[in-house]
Amino acid sequence: MNRPIAANLEIRTTKDGDRIACRACGHPLAPAGDAWKRHAVLRELSMNGAGGKAYTGAQEALLRQFACPGCGVLLDSEMALPGEPFLDDIVRA
Amino acid sequence: MDPITFSIIRHRLFRVIDEAVITLKHVSGSAITNEGHDLMVSLYRADGSLLMGGVGFLHHLTSAAEACKAIIRRFKGQINEGDVYLLNDPYTAALHTSDIYLVAPIHHEGKLVAWSACFVHVYDIGAMNPGGFSPESQDIFTEGISSPGLKLVDRGELRQDVLDTLLNMVRSPEMVTLDIRSMIACNNVAKDRMLALIRKYGYATVDEACAVLIEQSEKLLRSRLAELPDGQWQSRQYMDVKGETAKVCLTMTKKGDRLIFDFSGSSPQSKYALNCTKWASLGGLFAPLFPLLCYDITWNEGVIRPITMIAPEGSIVNCTRPAPVSVATVGAIQSVNNAACATIGKMLAASEKYRTEATAVWHANHFAIFMFGTNQRGGLSIGILTETFAGAGGARTFADGVDVGGEIPNPISRMANVETMESTFPLRYLFRRRLPDSGGPGQFRGGLGMEIALTPHDAPDGGLHYVVSGKGAKYSMSEGLGGGYPGAPNRYVWVHNNEVADQRNIDPSFALSLEEMPGRTEDISWGVFPLMGKDALYVAWNGGGGFGDPLERDPEQVRIDVDGRFVTREAARKVYGVVTDAKGIVDLAATKALRQEMRFARMERRAAE
Numbered sequence: 001m002n003r004p005i006a007a008n009l010e011i012r013t014t015k016d017g018d019r020i021a022c023r024a025c026g027h028p029l030a031p032a033g034d035a036w037k038r039h040a041v042l043r044e045l046s047m048n049g050a051g052g053k054a055y056t057g058a059q060e061a062l063l064r065q066f067a068c069p070g071c072g073v074l075l076d077s078e079m080a081l082p083g084e085p086f087l088d089d090i091v092r093a
Numbered sequence: 094m095d096p097i098t099f100s101i102i103r104h105r106l107f108r109v110i111d112e113a114v115i116t117l118k119h120v121s122g123s124a125i126t127n128e129g130h131d132l133m134v135s136l137y138r139a140d141g142s143l144l145m146g147g148v149g150f151l152h153h154l155t156s157a158a159e160a161c162k163a164i165i166r167r168f169k170g171q172i173n174e175g176d177v178y179l180l181n182d183p184y185t186a187a188l189h190t191s192d193i194y195l196v197a198p199i200h201h202e203g204k205l206v207a208w209s210a211c212f213v214h215v216y217d218i219g220a221m222n223p224g225g226f227s228p229e230s231q232d233i234f235t236e237g238i239s240s241p242g243l244k245l246v247d248r249g250e251l252r253q254d255v256l257d258t259l260l261n262m263v264r265s266p267e268m269v270t271l272d273i274r275s276m277i278a279c280n281n282v283a284k285d286r287m288l289a290l291i292r293k294y295g296y297a298t299v300d301e302a303c304a305v306l307i308e309q310s311e312k313l314l315r316s317r318l319a320e321l322p323d324g325q326w327q328s329r330q331y332m333d334v335k336g337e338t339a340k341v342c343l344t345m346t347k348k349g350d351r352l353i354f355d356f357s358g359s360s361p362q363s364k365y366a367l368n369c370t371k372w373a374s375l376g377g378l379f380a381p382l383f384p385l386l387c388y389d390i391t392w393n394e395g396v397i398r399p400i401t402m403i404a405p406e407g408s409i410v411n412c413t414r415p416a417p418v419s420v421a422t423v424g425a426i427q428s429v430n431n432a433a434c435a436t437i438g439k440m441l442a443a444s445e446k447y448r449t450e451a452t453a454v455w456h457a458n459h460f461a462i463f464m465f466g467t468n469q470r471g472g473l474s475i476g477i478l479t480e481t482f483a484g485a486g487g488a489r490t491f492a493d494g495v496d497v498g499g500e501i502p503n504p505i506s507r508m509a510n511v512e513t514m515e516s517t518f519p520l521r522y523l524f525r526r527r528l529p530d531s532g533g534p535g536q537f538r539g540g541l542g543m544e545i546a547l548t549p550h551d552a553p554d555g556g557l558h559y560v561v562s563g564k565g566a567k568y569s570m571s572e573g574l575g576g577g578y579p580g581a582p583n584r585y586v587w588v589h590n591n592e593v594a595d596q597r598n599i600d601p602s603f604a605l606s607l608e609e610m611p612g613r614t615e616d617i618s619w620g621v622f623p624l625m626g627k628d629a630l631y632v633a634w635n636g637g638g639g640f641g642d643p644l645e646r647d648p649e650q651v652r653i654d655v656d657g658r659f660v661t662r663e664a665a666r667k668v669y670g671v672v673t674d675a676k677g678i679v680d681l682a683a684t685k686a687l688r689q690e691m692r693f694a695r696m697e698r699r700a701a702e
């Protein structure tokens with residue numbers, strides 16, 4: 001049974017145990033219950049202009065996009081200043 | 094207890110509050126109360142614990158409980174039938190000095206059986222800046238009257254000496270007295286209706302129903318929490334004051350039937366007034382929790398029991414006296430609210446059963462601009478631009494956020510008509526409309542915020558002044574969910590037009606956009622500024638957060654967004670990967686190819702570690 005835990009993430013039962021995986025392509029990212037972001041592909045762009053012309057804020061504010069290494073679908077986004085740790089979301093049970 | 098009687102009493106308690114809210118609005122004369130609905134009425138048990146949370150600003154439900162408890166402690170043995178107490182000290186219970194609590198004991202046959210409490214943001218509180226939000230204040234002593242508790246009405250008699258003392262320290266005392274009298278009237282109505290309920294069903298029955306109601310809420314929330322997955326979710330909010338960045342960090346942990354909100358890692362308290370006290374933080378996290386987790390559960394003490402808050406002392410979310418806090422409600426409190434909304438949204442989205450209840454963050458940055466000056470009738474006008482309440486909805490897991498949908502912590506907030514504002518202040522609106530691209534992109538996009546431009550009109554002094562505070566314009570604050578982008582940030586622009594207008598005879602009166610306005614533009618975000626002559630003030634405010642991957646959005650929906658000017662053609666291509674032809678029709682093959690190219694580009698980046 002695959003259980004969705006976010007827009008494009010799910011917990012998938014595999015022969016190696018439960019894994020957090022991409023819902024679009026099934027690419028496994030990390031063991032269930034772990035922080036998964038460091039196994040995704042990270043792209044950082046300036047928030048300024050990121051969503052269109054109304055994004056007039058600071059150049060140094062970053063939009064971090066975490067994409068699936070298997071298919072490129074967006075798994076999560078967060079706003080951060082350079083050097084901030086990732087926001088780690090962990091789903092346990 | 095008999096379930097029918099229980100249900101009737103429960104509904105009557107709701108109606109007690111409804112009637113009290115109507116009274117508050119009818120007696121108060123200020124737009125922030127009547128139009129913006131910046132108010133709250135709730136009922137409390139004899140010990141001050143929350144019995145029935147009302148509508149209005151939900152940050153106040155728990156703080157007013159603490160206000161009742163503080164009055165009980167301070168006036169032990171002197172609390173009499175017909176008393177009304179005033180409390181507005183943020184270090185005792187209140188959110189900031191402007192939001193005055195009036196709390197009143199309800200006695201039945203000589204016995205204290207309940208409390209009613211309400212607040213409005215009073216017209217003025219005697220702080221260094223008119224209207225209460227004081228970006229220039231450096232400590233609580235410059236933020237106006239601050240009472241940890243005083244008796245305003247003694248056994249049904251207004252203490253005129255006390256009221257006169259308060260009114261002697263504020264601007265526009267005639268408006269402030271109306272605010273205070275509206276709250277006295279509101280408490281009187283709450284008491285009358287509560288006593289009518291007790292007379293009809295008997296004290297013992299009503300008391301039992303109240304106790305059962307609290308137990309029921311606790312049980313219902315605990316079983317809901319037990320159904321949600323265990324885990325930890327994080328959120329981070331940046332605020333900007335004069336180039337200094339402060340942050341609110343939250344780790345929300347859910348285990349079994351409990352929730353812990355831990356704000357460790359948040360910035361030390363600021364020298365600026367955007368700090369908040371611990372009671373305010375507690376209110377801030379409950380404001381989204383009530384509607385998001387307890388939409389079908391009565392908001393009372395039972396809901397508070399499963400929740401724990403950790404807020405480090407001396408931090409921006411639990412500042413120590415005498416730190417300034419006048420901007421708290423649109424500063425740290427709102428960020429606490431946003432962060433809690435973000436983590437609760439993520440937790441709900443992780444549950445198959447509750448994912449449709451999840452939301453990205455709504456309206457995350459009040460601009461809270463207070464105008465003040467001589468009005469067209471020669472009197473003094475002080476008041477908020479009520480558009481600050483016209484926030485944008487966050488996207489849901491199944492639908493876009495509501496454009497200009499309001500905000501989560503105040504389900505009844507709204508903005509006044511342009512005509513109301515123009516009759517209150519010597520101002521003219523050049524435009525007021527939705528702001529394209531302001532909603533956070535996603536499979537479902539965030540709702541749009543707005544943009545307005547104002548210029549003086551018929552002003553005896555040639556214009557007026559305004560206070561701008563809030564959390565700055567550098568950072569997006571309406572966090573997205575599941576990959577969705579945060580909404581656009583706020584923006585405040587002072588258009589200096591006098592010189593240009595004089596030389597070139599250009600009038601800004603018919604400018605249809607910021608770009609069309611003549612004159613030099615200056616981005617501002619904190620302080621007191623003039624709006625004089627032919628200058629203009631342009632304000633744009635944040636959209637809601639988006640949900641999911643924008644490349645997954647239905648291309649036809651993007652076309653509709655472009656046609657309706659919700660999204661620009663540039664953003665449709667650059668952010669959503671949607672290609673349209675010269676007539677605006679979606680080229681599906683080109684869109685598919687472009688989106689695939691954009692996904693590949695994402696994958697070419699280095700791994701995150």
Ligand SMILES: [Zn+2]
Nearest residue numbers: 022025068071
């Ligand atoms: Zn994938």
